[in-house]
Amino acid sequence: MTPSPATPPASDDAVLSARNIAKSYGNVHALKGVNFDIHRGKVTTLFGENGAGKSTLMKILSGVVTPTSGDIVLDGEVVQFSSASDARDCGISIIHQELSLAPNLSVRDNIFMGREIRTATGVDFAEEARQARALMADLEEDIDPMTLVEDLRLGQQQIVEIARALSVDSRILIMDEPTSALSATEVEVLFKVIRDLTSRGVSIVYISHHLEEALQITDYAVVLRDGAMTANAEAKDIDLEWIVRNMVGENFDLGSPPTGYAFGETALSIENVSVTDASGSGYSVVDRLSLEVKAGEIVCIYGLMGAGRTELLEAVAGRMPLSGGRVIVEGDDITRLSIAQRIDRGLVLVPEDRQRDGLVQTMSVGQNLSLASIASFTSRMLMSRSGEQAVVNEAIRKVHIKTDGGSAAIGSLSGGNQQKVVIGKMLATNPRVILLDEPSRGIDIGAKAEVFRLLSERAAKGLAVVFSTSEVAECLSIAHRVVVMRRGKISAQFGANVSKEEIMAASGEAVHL
């Protein structure tokens, strides 16, 4: 699929421009004089690794943060936003990466939260419901406006978030990672909506870590690196390689499967495992699935949202109960063991959502790193400080976390480094099998490559690695074997030389996007 055909450059004027925008926090320069234009009725995508300054720039454009210096020019006039509502009044709205919905309210109430349609006698719920239904129809999503948001899956919640932004008639819509939880079909619908919006003259600013996807929708590409703009081009003139080169400043790939050693014995054996849906519907999200992984082998599990990847990995790790089947690690049946006992036997999980399940925000980097291996430096009831420091130092060195001795607050690290903390914490227990649920979620491409390199190094030393992903490109990196899941079952297995099309076809995903 190619970018949308070039429309006449007549409408090619800038609706919103950043002029020498700089933002400093103390000695840290988040932005160093960025210039860029948002084109009227076009999609402008910002590319850049975590920490490149994308979010800061978007916060400035949407009025959340005021710049240290520089101007924002809206329709040829310099404007100053002192708050997000200032920006909204000028027709700029933003879809944040983190969902900001009230789970206890219905879809309708969320869409109109704070902007209820009022009449003399109260709120016009019927009209709200009608508009909500129309928005859902635009987004081709079969969600009843009265459904509670907490009953929706993550992807649908994101649709609601998008619907809310669409319900405000804005001239400029900023989308920060809108597709991170969407399935391929939903992304396709979103793109259709975006094209529809641009044809009506709405300007879109798009941010995504999913480069290929973003390249399909965008008209203009702006690349940020280290707080400065490094490149700027029309989408028709560029390709993926160009983006990556400008983002990271060098060529690289996500790696290839480690070779030069023989796999060991079977490390993890999953036999006929079933998991029942947590909501109590009785539906099996994982359905009699069997999988064997040998020591030293890297297996990638690919599947769409809702294919059962997360449930499978969490059930194997002991987080969710099995409704049937067995899990065997190095010959021992661990089906009935607690999470702590499974960690002792060498089976660990790096969860999908590192903020919610991976990190303790109130503790330091070091305390997070040592959390899973406290026993290794505790004797006679007391922890040894030097023992702990040794564990922390080794973890920091092995997974290359950029921090000092580990006393920094966990929130001060970038997303990629936070993910490395979660991985480092689990690797510090010296596991035999490591399960990683979407280890690349929300981290930049450089950190992603590092994580994969780290995993292949450990695999070469005999660690069995199972990771799940929703990006096909990642299946084709370090995995020796690609397992495709669809509706709780394995729909296909491939060797390392599989093509993207084969994987996507097996997952039930439309090959044409």
Next chain:
Amino acid sequence: MASSVTTPPRSGLFRDGFDLGRLLLEGRAFFALIAIIVVFSFLSPYYFSVSNFLIMSSHVAIYGILAIGMLLVILNGGIDLSVGSTLGLAGVVAGFLMQGVTLNALGVVLYPPIWVVVLLVCALGAFVGMINGILIARFKVPAFVATLGVMYVARGFALLMTNGLTYNNLGGKAELGNTGFDWLGFNRLAGIPIGVVVLVVLALIGSLVLNRSAFGRWLYSTGGNERAAELSGVPVKKVQVAVYMLSGICAAIAGLILSSQLTSAGPTAGTSYELTAIAAVVIGGAALTGGRGNIRGTLLGAFVIGFLSDGLVIIGISSYWQTVFTGAVIVLAVLLNAVQYRRRVKKTTETDGPSASLQPTGKGLTANATHGKIAS
């Protein structure tokens, strides 16, 4: 390395300057205590004397011991409303045991020695706490509701045991070998009331447990993020039950000391003390959401409340005003907590640098033994 460009150069230097605002904010409980002592010393000639400090400290000991138990629960992200009732029940049970236990079947009356009474009462506190813990950890009853229910039940049992009356004779008899209950409330070690000694010992043990034991780390991690702790192999349910048991034991110890100080054990003793304990923990800087707080702060909080209310008594202000002042101090403390945590969040996100540099790991959570002593 590919991503090295993304990380801004960081150094811990620019935040090491002397920041009076931050110092006042983080040491607020300590400065508040100093301010209270200075103000009351001016207002009353009787306030600033060693003997008065010792008397006030023995009052503080009751709240302080409850607050140490409460801190553990709050670090876990819970709340324990039952400690006041447990304190009352502990006193009544101690009184009951002192009167002798009649075993009809054997036709004898048992007079357990004091150390047995103390052990049984502590076991009772642990049992009450275990009920709280099991309700909360196993049956997923919200901590507020579970401990509220247990608060009523424990108070009810205390009233039932005495029919609402008070045990006034806790002296024991020399020939029965059960004298010495007054030791807890009246004796002194090197001039320091036993209650205060117990408080200091519990604080030292508490600091050691929180900072140096695996249990302490488990507690901080379950309070900070239970899901992450569980996936890291922390036995989150056991930790939860344990903190309520420890809180119950602290309440029982406080009950013993209080009834010894009063030389009587009444079923209504300790009413609303749970709120004072919560206030002490909050004034000490702990977050009610869990994961943040330490023993040193909690002790300071207890001393702030105790020294303030005793000071108001000494200068002869109506007890109604005391209530107003105590309330104001609590609200102010929570307000400052909010300011502090907001600043902390801002700091970490804005500078993108380490917020607690130049410290080796494991010392980030600062309550430790020597600091515990300063407060007493």
